[in-house]
Amino acid sequence: xxxxxxxxxxxxxxxxxxxxxxxxxxxxxxxxxxxxxxQGILSVGINFPSEKLGHKDIVKVENLELTAExxxxxxxxxxxxxxxxxxxxxxxxxxxxxxxxxxxxxxRCPNPKCVTNAEAARTRFLREGxxxxxxVRCAYCERLYRNPAExxx
Amino acid sequence: xxxxxxxxxxxxxxxxxxxxxxVRRALEVKKGAYADCLRGKVLATLFFEPxxxxxxxxxxxxxxxxGQVFGFADPNVSSATKxxxxxxxxxxxxxxxxxxxxRHRIEGAARLASEVSLVPVINAGDGxxxxxxxxxxxxxxxxxxxxxxxNIRIGxxxxxxxxxxxxxxxxxxxxxxxxxxxxSPESLSMPEDLTAQLASAGLKFTEVRELSDxxxxxxxxxxxxIQKERFEDFQEYQKVAxxxxxxxxxxxxxxxxxxxMHPLPRVDEIAPEMDSLPNAVYFRQAHNGxxxxxxxxxxxxxxxx
Ligand SMILES: [Zn+2]
Numbered sequence: 001x002x003x004x005x006x007x008x009x010x011x012x013x014x015x016x017x018x019x020x021x022x023x024x025x026x027x028x029x030x031x032x033x034x035x036x037x038x039q040g041i042l043s044v045g046i047n048f049p050s051e052k053l054g055h056k057d058i059v060k061v062e063n064l065e066l067t068a069e070x071x072x073x074x075x076x077x078x079x080x081x082x083x084x085x086x087x088x089x090x091x092x093x094x095x096x097x098x099x100x101x102x103x104x105x106x107x108r109c110p111n112p113k114c115v116t117n118a119e120a121a122r123t124r125f126l127r128e129g130x131x132x133x134x135x136v137r138c139a140y141c142e143r144l145y146r147n148p149a150e151x152x153x
Numbered sequence: 154x155x156x157x158x159x160x161x162x163x164x165x166x167x168x169x170x171x172x173x174x175x176v177r178r179a180l181e182v183k184k185g186a187y188a189d190c191l192r193g194k195v196l197a198t199l200f201f202e203p204x205x206x207x208x209x210x211x212x213x214x215x216x217x218x219x220g221q222v223f224g225f226a227d228p229n230v231s232s233a234t235k236x237x238x239x240x241x242x243x244x245x246x247x248x249x250x251x252x253x254x255x256r257h258r259i260e261g262a263a264r265l266a267s268e269v270s271l272v273p274v275i276n277a278g279d280g281x282x283x284x285x286x287x288x289x290x291x292x293x294x295x296x297x298x299x300x301x302x303x304n305i306r307i308g309x310x311x312x313x314x315x316x317x318x319x320x321x322x323x324x325x326x327x328x329x330x331x332x333x334x335x336x337s338p339e340s341l342s343m344p345e346d347l348t349a350q351l352a353s354a355g356l357k358f359t360e361v362r363e364l365s366d367x368x369x370x371x372x373x374x375x376x377x378x379i380q381k382e383r384f385e386d387f388q389e390y391q392k393v394a395x396x397x398x399x400x401x402x403x404x405x406x407x408x409x410x411x412x413x414m415h416p417l418p419r420v421d422e423i424a425p426e427m428d429s430l431p432n433a434v435y436f437r438q439a440h441n442g443x444x445x446x447x448x449x450x451x452x453x454x455x456x457x458x
Binding site for chain 1: 163165238239240258259260261262264265279280281282283346
């Protein structure tokens with residue numbers, strides 16, 4: 001039996017940002033890392049069937065156009081995601097996730113001897129390597145971490 | 154090349170050209186250049202963790218160039234004991250001096266300090282992380298004793314897992330196309346992170362367990378201390394420490410011309426019979442700490458270009 005095609009996944013928004021192709025079940029991590037929990041209406045869809053991913057999540061953030069600087073953080077938890085900027089019910093910009101050179105203030109260094117844990121310093125991590133299996137190095141204690149997603153606050 | 158105002162935090166911050174520049178200036182200082190050039194300049198030595206040797210070396214460097222020094226040698230006399238943050242201490246002290254040398258047991262402390270300081274910060278050791286002036290003096294010694302930094306064949310012996318000096322030196326030499334022989338027990342071998350970096354830079358390295366497996370002659374054999382605390386079993390420690398103890402017989406394995414280096418202090422990794430051999434460069438290496446720090450102090454304060 002074929003499922004009827006959905007008119008809108010979750011529901012359409014007039015203005016804002018739609019984050020599609022999030023690997024399931026990372027939607028809540030995506031919201032967290034984008035820091036949008038306090039900002040306007042969020043709608044979250046989890047476990048939609050996807051040809052590319054098997055299952056995918058979708059997050060819609062109303063009335064907020066997220067910049068690439070912010071959405072590129074998703075390279076840590078949802079590198080397959082695509083970003084759609086919506087204005088007047090239409091997609092006005094579509095972009096993939098780019099790998100940033102550094103991650104500022106969104107990861108925590110697990111090294112207990114690191115200065116970022118000893119005093120209120122903003123964390124900074126530098127990316128090492130290309131592609132989806134990159135590592136990050138703490139700019140302070142210089143330790144290398146191969147699973148950056150685990151460091152997300 | 155402009156070092157004026159630049160902090161010396163980590164070897165990761167320096168290119169091959171930067172390193173060559175510092176080494177050149179240090180050797181010029183050693184020949185008597187730039188005398189008194191730090192007259193009127195003040196160095197603050199902030200040793201949140203005691204290290205008499207390193208602190209004296211910085212103070213000697215400053216005084217020999219005509220500069221002045223103040224600071225503390227012990228964290229118990231600093232305001233950190235009153236709960237002041239490191240950032241606030243640095244923000245305050247940087248107004249009293251032209252350059253800061255600091256040592257701290259917290260990793261990354263020097264990086265944080267360099268970000269809030271209005272004057273250059275020289276890292277004199279931040280826990281297990283970096284001690285760049287040690288690496289620079291090692292490089293000065295290699296340039297002086299071997300005659301070049303490029304394409305040297307260097308053996309590193311001892312605790313390669315925890316030894317920050319060998320990590321920094323290996324990284325620095327990787328910019329010059331070195332070939333490495335790592336000699337250590339398996340439990341104390343070079344971290345994979347570092348060997349992976351060497352491999353991706355296309356450098357040759359071998360890892361062996363015994364001094365007798367060094368292979369071709371070495372230009373340099375860099376010896377580090379193996380600490381008892383790293384072993385659960387004391388007999389295992391004695392066995393390892395004994396098998397890595399250098400005696401004049403090492404020359405038959407590492408070559409007659411090999412230069413033996415050691416960051417000092419040594420315990421008994423190098424037999425005293427070695428000291429009188431021309432191969433023993435470790436005391437000259439320690440002495441190079443002063444001209445190397447003189448050059449760095451001159452460069453970051455802008456009085457040496
Ligand atoms: Zn860290």
